[in-house]
Amino acid sequence: MIKITDLYAEVDGKEILKGVNLEIKTGEVHAIMGPNGSGKSTLASVIAGNGRFKVTRGDIVFDGRSILDLPPEDRANLGIFLSFQYPVEIPGVSMPNFMKAAVNERRKFHGLEPVNAHDFLKLMREKAALVGIDSSLINRPVNEGFSGGEKKRNEIFQMAVLEPKLAILDETDSGLDIDALKTVSEGVNKLKNKNNALMVITHYQRLLDYIVPDAVHILYKGKIVESAGRELALELEESGYDRLKNIEA
Amino acid sequence: MSYGTIISATDGNVSVNPEKYAHTPVECFQDEKFGCDISRTFKKYDKILPVDAIKFYTYNGKCCDDSIRIEDGYVYGSLAAALHSPEYGETVKQYFGKIADKNDRAIAANFSLDCRGVFVATMPYCKTDKKLMIINFTESEQPVINLMHNLFVFGEESCACIVEYCVSSGQSPAISNNVTETVVGRNAKINIVRLNEYGANSKLIFSDFHKQCACSVLNHVNIVAGGDTVRTNTEVCLAEKRCDCNLYGLSIASGKQHIDNYTFIDHAVSDSSSNELYKSMADDSATGIFNGRILVRSEAQKTAAYQSSKNILLNRNAKIYAKPQLEIYADDVKCSHGATIGQLNDDELFYMQARGIGKQTARQLLLSGFANEIAGKISDVELREFLVSKINERLAVNINT
Numbered sequence: 128m129i130k131i132t133d134l135y136a137e138v139d140g141k142e143i144l145k146g147v148n149l150e151i152k153t154g155e156v157h158a159i160m161g162p163n164g165s166g167k168s169t170l171a172s173v174i175a176g177n178g179r180f181k182v183t184r185g186d187i188v189f190d191g192r193s194i195l196d197l198p199p200e201d202r203a204n205l206g207i208f209l210s211f212q213y214p215v216e217i218p219g220v221s222m223p224n225f226m227k228a229a230v231n232e233r234r235k236f237h238g239l240e241p242v243n244a245h246d247f248l249k250l251m252r253e254k255a256a257l258v259g260i261d262s263s264l265i266n267r268p269v270n271e272g273f274s275g276g277e278k279k280r281n282e283i284f285q286m287a288v289l290e291p292k293l294a295i296l297d298e299t300d301s302g303l304d305i306d307a308l309k310t311v312s313e314g315v316n317k318l319k320n321k322n323n324a325l326m327v328i329t330h331y332q333r334l335l336d337y338i339v340p341d342a343v344h345i346l347y348k349g350k351i352v353e354s355a356g357r358e359l360a361l362e363l364e365e366s367g368y369d370r371l372k373n374i375e376a
Numbered sequence: 377m378s379y380g381t382i383i384s385a386t387d388g389n390v391s392v393n394p395e396k397y398a399h400t401p402v403e404c405f406q407d408e409k410f411g412c413d414i415s416r417t418f419k420k421y422d423k424i425l426p427v428d429a430i431k432f433y434t435y436n437g438k439c440c441d442d443s444i445r446i447e448d449g450y451v452y453g454s455l456a457a458a459l460h461s462p463e464y465g466e467t468v469k470q471y472f473g474k475i476a477d478k479n480d481r482a483i484a485a486n487f488s489l490d491c492r493g494v495f496v497a498t499m500p501y502c503k504t505d506k507k508l509m510i511i512n513f514t515e516s517e518q519p520v521i522n523l524m525h526n527l528f529v530f531g532e533e534s535c536a537c538i539v540e541y542c543v544s545s546g547q548s549p550a551i552s553n554n555v556t557e558t559v560v561g562r563n564a565k566i567n568i569v570r571l572n573e574y575g576a577n578s579k580l581i582f583s584d585f586h587k588q589c590a591c592s593v594l595n596h597v598n599i600v601a602g603g604d605t606v607r608t609n610t611e612v613c614l615a616e617k618r619c620d621c622n623l624y625g626l627s628i629a630s631g632k633q634h635i636d637n638y639t640f641i642d643h644a645v646s647d648s649s650s651n652e653l654y655k656s657m658a659d660d661s662a663t664g665i666f667n668g669r670i671l672v673r674s675e676a677q678k679t680a681a682y683q684s685s686k687n688i689l690l691n692r693n694a695k696i697y698a699k700p701q702l703e704i705y706a707d708d709v710k711c712s713h714g715a716t717i718g719q720l721n722d723d724e725l726f727y728m729q730a731r732g733i734g735k736q737t738a739r740q741l742l743l744s745g746f747a748n749e750i751a752g753k754i755s756d757v758e759l760r761e762f763l764v765s766k767i768n769e770r771l772a773v774n775i776n777t
Contacts, residue, residue: 175730179722203732215727219745219752228741229731236732268745285731 128153128324129174129207129293134185136173143169145349146185151293154321158335158360159328161346162368167328168212170346171297174326175209176202189293203229204236206292210282210299212328217269222281225269226251226288233289254287258314275302276311283314294318295326300334312337332360347371421511421543427762429507429539436514437522437552438492449504450536451497455527458495467497467529475557475585477611482581486523486555493525493554496538500531500561507759509539512554516546516577524554528568532561532589537756540570542602550578558586558594562616565593569754571766573602576631583609588648590616597754599763600627600635601770611640614648614676625654626750628770629662629694636665641683643676646706652683655750657743658694667699670713674705685715688746743771 129151136144143166151157159167173180174187176199186193194202217225230250231241242250255262260280270278279299286294296315300308315338319325327338335343335357343359344351352371353359422431430447433440439454444461451464458464459472476483494510514522530536544550552574560566574580580603588594600606612621627635641650656664666685687696698715720742728738744767751763 177726177730198735199726199729200732200734200738203730209730211727211730215721215723217724217727217742217745219747219749220741221745224741225728225731225733228728228733228737232734232737233732289731 128155128190129326130188131170131174132186132188134170134173134187135183136169136180137183138169138180142183143180143349144173147346147349147351149344149351151324151326153292153324155342156319156325156327156338156340158340158343159326159346160330160332160343160360160363162371163330165346166349167346168297171209171212171295171326171328174202174295175199175207200232201236203289203291204233208286208289208291208294210279210286210294210296212297212299212301214270214273214278214282216271216273218271220269222265222267222269223247223251226265226285229285229289250288254284257317258283258287259310260284276304276307279303279307279311280314283311283318287314287318290318291323293324293326295328296338297328298330299327300329300331308334309337332364335360345371421513425509425511425541425762427507427509427539427758429509431509431511432494434494434510434512434524436516436520437512437524437554439494444495448506449498449502449534450506450508451495451499452508453495455493455495455525458497458527464495464497468495468527471529471557471559472525472527473557475559475587475613476555476583477585480583480609482553482607483555483583486525486553486583492523493527493556495527497529498531498534498536498564501533502531503533503535507537507539507756509541512540512542512552514542514544514546514550514552514574514578516544516548516550519549520551522550522552522554524552526554526556528556528558530558530560530564530566530592533563534561535565537567537759538569539759540568542570542572542574544573544575544578544602546575547577550574552578552580552582554580554582556582556584558584560586560588560592560594562589563591564589567595567597567754567756569597569759569763570599571763572600572606573766573770575602576604576633578603579605581607581609584611586610586612586621588612588614588616588619588621591618592616593620593622595622595753596624597750597763598623598625598637599750599767600625600629600637601766603633603635605634607636607638609638609640611642612650613642613644614650615644617645617647619648621648621650622753623650623652623654624750624753625656625666626747626767627656627664628747628767629656629664630659631662632660633662634665635663637667639666639668641670641681643670643672643679643681645673645675646677646679648676649680650682653686653750653753654684655686655746656696657688657690657746658696659690661691661693661695663695663697665697665699666715667697667701668713669701670703670711672702672704672706672709672711677706677708679706679709679711681709681711683713686746687715687717688743689717689719690743740771744768747771
């Protein structure tokens, strides 16, 4: 589904990604772990197309085509979804307006007519029930005054509405208490099927108890330095990232 | 409306005595372009304006009807007719020119002519859900000058909502210098909304003077979407205790527009609160100005006064000047004031793009969200939706394109 080869990226002249190679196939769940500052969020932002980051080398191929020259909205409409680590608050823009714009822009991208009001409301209600988000939240301005947990839940709600092929969860577990972590994970698991894929970025293996990965990668100093099965996350939990100190990136 | 309009209908001070004019055809003084018989245009607006309200029209600064009507709790009509009516003459004399600050040059100019304008009153204890919409229509096939003087007197414990909708056609220069004086009676709850959509040929000064009596609530919404050079003065005197005053403003400036909003809230006595939010956006080489002054006099203990000015610059060549001012002479008060000037937030834009929303649409949504916080202050759903649609229309036409 997505193939990243020899990816180099920088922000404000500082090189963050230094040759990332990663392939995620349809139906798979991959976890990206690594210490602070290793480039995990940068990788997520670069895939989503955040203009702050400049790709200097390498390529990202999604569904058989390079997406590096595409603006973020086209990448999203092709089926890439980024669940933000810090979802922004957008006062004045209501969730229904925001989601309606997102749904309709996607439909337009695929040559479809805009969704009618009735179907849209039905979609919002169904997906809210699916991910267990309070319906009062989805009528408020986007993320405004939401708690940390509510924001993360709202990200998963948006994911449910947009049904992406590839969802990148950037530290969706940070700021969540155990109960919230569980409900958010359950939401994600309900959305997972054999036709889509997940890239889960996390510091802790706790989340991976709920969202079980097919592969775990360690990103360190801008490179993937270790890849293995689920057991790698458990090992890391035991040993910490100290083991990486000997690795020269 | 069809008979001798110029002489009799609007000025009111002069009337046509049918006997004296028996052999002179007064009809010839009626000019369709200048006079008031443009009912066809108004009928069009009646249909276009999707707001269920009593509608009252003024044409080039003159009332199109010189009678006084009573409907759904409102007494309304031309100020001249009110002045000469036995029931409301005293009210007009009591308040006319008493609330406005005549030291201001523009206002003095307004007073130099006869009083032509709109009179509105609500009866004490009369609570109406119905809105009164005053449509100020300016047609400038030729250069025109409008000098209107409106007087709104809201009775004790009354509730009312007045919407002033300013719209124009024609390309010749049009100048308006309008003054509105408002008295809000004890315990009255009043909403006043002005939507200014005058054309780019218009130079405007709108001056509003409000006096609030004890325990009254005034919500004033001032939306400037049109005009070339626009100055609004909004002054409120919280003359008695426990008043609540909310001033909301929005200006949308593009091209070479210049929109200057001045507000002044005078906390003259104790125990009142005021809350002010003015927003503006400037695109192209437009200029937006907010100059807001709050005065808390030494007698005005236990005052709560909050003022905020938020502004967005959309172009390198656009300018915003914000000057929030707070003058406090009492020591037991809660007050704050502040101003922000910024640009559209890149993180918000990226967030929307990451959901598949194109940059242009994302910008429109953000601007609409920014602007419609002001429309959101209006609790009447129908009126709010009308304003939202008008604001979005304005944003779509030539902001951010």
